[in-house]
Amino acid sequence: MSRQSAPAPSPPETRREVVTETLHGVDVEDPYRWLEGDDEDVREWTDAQNAHVDDALDDALRDRLRPRFEDLVEVADYGPIAVREGRYFATVREPGADHARLVVRDAPDGADRVLVDPNAWAANREEDGPPRSMAWYVPSHDGERVAIGITEGGDENYDVRVLSVPAPNGSPSSSAETDGYGAGVEEVAVLPERGRVNAGSLAWAADDEGFVYVATGGAADGAQMDKEIRRFRLADGPDEEAVLLEHDDQHVWPRVTVDPDSGLLAVAFSEMVGGTEWYVRVDGDLRPVLTGTDAETSVRFHDGTAFVTTDAGAPRRRLLACSVERFREGDLSFDECREVLPEGEGILRSAVPTPDRLLVHRQRDAHSRLSVHDRDGTHLRDVSLPSYCSVTWVSGSRDAPEAFFGLTGFDRPPAVRGLDLDDTSGGDAAGAAATSDGAAGATATSGDAASTEIDSVDLSVPDDLVVEQRFVDSTDGAEVPVFVCYREDVAVDGPRPTLLYGYGGFRNSITPSFGRFRLPFLADGGAFAAVCARGGYEYGEPWHESGMLADKQHTFDDFVAAGEALCGSGLTDTDHLAVAGGSNGGLSVGAVVTQRPDLWAAAQCAVPLLDMLRFHRFLLGESWTTEYGHPEDPEAFEYLRAYSPYHNVESGETYPPVYFTTAASDTRVHPSHARKMTARLQHEAAGGPFLLRTKAETGHGVGKPASMIVDEQTDSWAFLYERLGVEVGDGGVASGADGDRDGV
Incomplete structure (x- = not known):
């Protein structure tokens, strides 16, 4: 079935109210500005569009796909491990x-003692009303x-609650109590409506009797960009919080970290995509430490040392260090620090210190390497990893030579693995090894460190799954990596139906x-x-900068180059190729659909930015002007207008079917995009259909219950199956899970 042979019902009528603005001497028409509102007319229009989706999607196809996706959520998921003095915290x-x-566990692989169970909260036991979820947690030292962050309806405005943790070696609890907390867990404090505070902006004090965090205003009152650094003490309560700093720069976000040994509070000020400046709070004032630089820099304190990861003088990053005492003095230059890890061929993603070791994560050609080093940077051994894998997170113990990491890949369900950094026995517990900065698939040696599996998704990956990395030529001589996976032994009559995913920003x-919801699609050819x-x-950073501001078109060129290469290789053709992306990736999809509508048989565009002349007026949009440019700047206006998807829909042009999704409670990207x-495609374009599904009681992607995810995946894949002509197979797919529950 091709896109031309799949008729759909006519979309609902949308009134046009043309607003014309003169921007930098150019008249810009906006016929659907009224859809930026949140009144009854918009809600009625949204309901009509949702009904149109239900009419347009094949019910029989959805009925055949749904059981497969329901099976795929019937498996445990495991989050990162955080270690605190013999307690091992995780989400399951x-x-x-x-x-x-x-x-919490008393050992990495010990029995689970439940601290919080959102499934038992009263709001989640009711059929009506928005779901409440725990989005993040930060244990005390x-x-x-x-401390946990709770959101209602996935809006990313969090209540903060502080809970007690029962002592180790307590009896395991098989289920949570009726209030959603485990046996022996007490609610110590409640800090309601603290805005966009998250795990990266909360740091416990050294004495564990309170914490410092970054709070913002709420989305409803347009105050998400107003930020305060606050200090909360358990003895004082939430009404006695001290405001350490008010910060209203819309382009800069503070974050905080505390040295658990000295109690030193360090504050970073970062543009969304720019440099980072570091300060320390001494005697009630902020003292500059690393300032006046456009380098992107992070700091981690451990045992008297400040470890500084930076791209200053090293586009692929390097690791520096100095004493905490020197860091506290301020006015530090990168040249004063000793170099622990110089810049290598791969990107330095993180370096986690333990008492005597560093666990170092690098990525080369977009896949991972791990290595163990002395604290002075001396390389000791590599960690055995499979080819074409991703290390999704790394954590370590402050007091013991143990570390943990998440491991996944296109052919590898997510797993939590542990590593004894003092172990020199070698071996290969995780698959074919690779050197920390070398070629994929290198042979393991006796010096390689072996990790042990702690938790893993229970899923059998098909033996015939092929994973390849290809490089395609794009504009300005760029060689762009493209990963491709498919099942080699599944017979396909002609070009394979293919989904190209990307982000680019x-x-x-x-x-x-690993994508559990991709498995039926791969099984069906x-x-x-x-x-x-x-x-x-x-x-x-050079790769980032070549796809931002005036060079943003390079991002879209790379999508197109990848699509053309996939067709040119014979894997697929333009009648069987779809493109997908979300958020900034949704912008990429909108741009390549309007620029090259002939290349795609279908498109999925989730929570997207699409009106690039007004994005800065809504929610967090102003903070993104450092990435995209500011529409009020005449030079930026020209290149933004040149690719803004909303402004580049050509009347009468044939566009492929597009399935848009957005959320009524999205506090990042406004659903008006x-x-x-x-509305514009439905009124002005040929082709289609152009469908919009708006979800209520959810946001940009945080806190979605599994049942909602099944609904979303069923609709998304039904759309793709029909437009790409995929036949639903009769064979089942083993259940499994992945770390990205927000789509394909």
Whole structure:
């Protein structure tokens, strides 16, 4: 079935109210500005569009796909391990549960003692009303308390609660109590409506009797960009918080960290995609430490040392160090620090210190390497890893030579693995080894460190799954990596139905990832490809900068180059190739659909930016002007207008079918982007259909219950199956899970 042979019902009528603005001497028409509102007319229009989606999608196809996706959520998911003095914290979503529970263990592989179970909260036991979820947690240094962030409806405005943690060696609890907390867990404090505070902006004090955090205003009153650094003390209560700093720069976000030994509070000020300046708070004032630089820099304190990861003088990053005392003095230069790890061929993603070791994560050509070093940087051994894998997170113990990491890949369900950094026995517990900065698939040696599996998704990956990395030529001589996976032994009559996914922005790298909801598509003969478009961080800051501001078109060029290469290779053709992306990736999809509508048989565009002349007026949009440019700047206006998808829909042009999704409670990207683009395509374009699904009681992607995810995946894949002509197979797919529950 091709896109031309799939008729759909006519879309609902949308009134046009043309608003004309003169911007930098150019008249710009906006016929659907009324869809930026939130009144009854918009809600009625949204309901009509949702009904149109239900009419347009094949019910029989959805009925055949849904059981396969329901099976795929019937498996446990495991989050990162955080170690605090003999307590091992983690999140676990049990098979069939909507939400993950927070648990603590007395050993990495010990029995779970439940701390928080959102599934037991009263709001989540009711059929009506928005779901409540625990989006993040931060344990205290001694592990005796934990701060958690709770959101309602996934809006990313969090209540903060502080809970006590029962002592180690207590009896395991098989289920949470009726109030959603485990046996022996007490609610110590409640800090309601603290805005966009998250795990990266909360740091416990050295005495564990309180914490410092970054609070913002709420989305409803337009105050998300107003930020305060606050100090909360348990003895004082939430009404006695001290405001340490008010910060209203819309382009800069503070974050905080505390040295648990000295109690030193360090504050970083970072532009969304720019440099980072560091200060310390001494005697009530902020003292500059690393300032006046456009380098992107992070700091981690451990045992008297400040470890500084930076791209200053090293586009692929290096690791520096100085004493905490010197850091506290301020006015530090990078040249004064000793170099622990010089810049290498791969991107330095993280270096986690333990008492005598560093566990170092690098990425080369967008896949991972791990290595163990002395604290002075001396390389000791590599960690055995499989080819084309991603290390998704790394953590370590402050007091013991142990570390943990997440491991996944296109052919590898997510797993939590542990590593004894003092172990020199070698071996290969994780698959074919690779050197920390060398070629994939290198042979393991006796010096390689072996990790042990702690938790893993229970899924059998098909033996015939092929994973390849290809490089395609794009504009300005760029060689762009594209990962491709498909099942070799599944017979396909003609070109394979293929889905190309990408992002291309804000330093986000596309690396090998496991997609449980892709498995039926692969089993039915489909292929999945992921493009490492410019704007990401696959090759460091130069790769990011070549896909931002005036060079943003490079991102879209890379998507197109990947699509053309997939067709040129014979894997697929333009009648069987779809493109997908979300958020900034949704912008990429909108741009390549309007620029090259002939290349795609279908497109999926999730929570997208599409009106690039007004994005800065809504929610967090102003903070993104450092990535895209500011529409009020005449030079930026010209290149933004040149690719803005909403402004480049040509009347009468034939565009492929597009399935837009957005969320009524999205506090990042305003749903008006998807609304206006859908309305314009439905009115002005040929081809289609152009569908918009708006979800209520959810946001940009945080806190979705598993049941909602099944609904979303069923609709998304039904759209693709029909438009790409995929036949639904009769064979089942083993259940499994991945770390990205927000789509394909």
